[in-house]
Amino acid sequence: MYQVAILLFHDVEVLDFAGPFEVFAVTEVDGKRPFNVFTVAEHSPVFARNGLSVNPTYRLQDHPDADIILIPGGASLLADGTPLGTRREMHNEVILNWVRRHMRTAELVLSVCTGAFVLAKAGVLDGLTVTTHYSVAHQLQELLPAATVAPEQRWTDNGQVITSAGISAGIDMALHVVSRLLGPEVAAATMREMQYAPGPHSAAGLQ
Template sequence: MTTGSPLRVGVFVFDDCEELDVVGPYEVLAWWARHSALRPEVVTFSADGAGVRCAKGLRLVPDHGAADVGPLHVLVYPGGQGTRTLLRDREHLDWVRWMRARVPLMTSVCTGALVYAAAGLLAGRPATTHWGAFDELAVIDPSVLRDTESRFVDDGDVVTSAGVSAGIDMALHLVARLDSPEEARTVRRGIQYDPAPPV
């Protein structure tokens, strides 16, 4: 991706977002930002700039509010139980559509895809989400082409990922796409991400 200004990635946070949905991609993208010659900027932001309490109790203090986060090239929208409130919030869905018109690359982790679907972003498009949320996705928008196998689905200007840890895979894919596969491998080695579950 070539831009006229420094590459900026915004990770949106909200009450009851899933912790790893946020910090998994953030770890990948922030590691990349510190070591890449592109020097991208990675920031967190909430709707009003106030701190949030994640699904399992972790408290986060974001860098910005939605009103002052500034231009973004990539939006990362996590999942978690809090999405069930947001996908019914008309004002929030209007904001998601407003961002869609201004942010070149919209991404989601886990049930963040449900909010994107409710905002109309996934109509007729391939997408994935947490394995336990595909029925909800179908109810929200039956036209979504649900991919139940992939860890992430890149459909050009929208990238969705499956549940929780899949956000790490998606973020590494973003590094490969925005920078290079070599840089993504460097990040993967740097964070020692080499899944081999012990159970």
């Protein structure tokens, strides 16, 4: 069974984490669930975008060993310029050290939307082809001169590291992971269970 740890933090984008959570949680193979999905956070509760209160399953220091870690996005600024979401967490050494530590042992490291900024600051994206929300792609490129930022791509697979574009693209990335690990038939069955119908740009990665 794959252990999947999804990071949560204040002002996280809801669909960024809930979409992939649903994909992994409903996937079945021969009546069994191949993914154990749980959320982790530095603090509890977490207040996501638009005020949703979420109770993470574990804290950063006490969760099971993870085969897959996922960093969602959620970035904004207050009127006075105070950073929120990933704009804040990309400078949080507790979060960055958690990423670096699990980067050494996890089979896959995933990001959704501006979660790529956290991975960038953790130093794991240099030399890779990555994506993020189109509106901040230029900022990610400035942060990562040694990487190629491709905002036109729904997701990018670099082997251990997989990044996705904005918000709903995390669902497509998670389905790609299911396909890669368990086969396209399992990914297709998961889409049917979710009644999810991706567009041509999304489905192409699941063939």
